[in-house]
Amino acid sequence: MHNNEIADETCSIYRARGHDNGAKCSNLIKCENCSPDKAECFSPPSYKVYKVDKYDHVKGEAAMMQEIYQRGPIACGVAVPDAMENYTGGIFNDKTGDLDIVHDISIVGFGVQNDTKYWTVRNSWGSHYGE
Numbered sequence: 001m002h003n004n005e006i007a008d009e010t011c012s013i014y015r016a017r018g019h020d021n022g023a024k025c026s027n028l029i030k031c032e033n034c035s036p037d038k039a040e041c042f043s044p045p046s047y048k049v050y051k052v053d054k055y056d057h058v059k060g061e062a063a064m065m066q067e068i069y070q071r072g073p074i075a076c077g078v079a080v081p082d083a084m085e086n087y088t089g090g091i092f093n094d095k096t097g098d099l100d101i102v103h104d105i106s107i108v109g110f111g112v113q114n115d116t117k118y119w120t121v122r123n124s125w126g127s128h129y130g131e
Contacts, residue, residue, distance in 0.1 A: 005049040007031040061117075065110055073108045073122070077101035089131045091118045 011031040034041040058067045058074065067074050078084075079098035091113060109120035123129060 001050065001052040002055055005051045008048040008050065011044070011047045064107065068107060068109065073106045075104055076107050076121075078103050078105055087130055091116055 011033070031043055031047045032041045033044050058064050064074060064076075079094070079096075079100050080103050081094055081096040081098045083096070084092060084094065093116075105124075106122040107119050108122055111118055111120065
């Protein structure tokens, strides 16, 4: 996103394709809209796009908290033990020690509940997952 703009998801939904598996970049891929009364989908003349102005890496709890406080959500890679896949709510505490980073989440906040520190995250697994 730093080098290329990305359309709002209302304009271009996520497709599990990329630069190395056949999807060619075009206005239709960037943004398309379909109407029940039109036979074909079309590219609107204008649409909202987003771009990353600055990016960097942060490491450690204090640096992550400061980045979220100053500039908003951060992306973070995580391991996914079985217990995380079965998560339904509350503070998730992984005790497996799994360090195999296989998934990305967005950390949007942090807090403390009953002396337990936690991160508030967004995940891409759909509304059936978590809280």
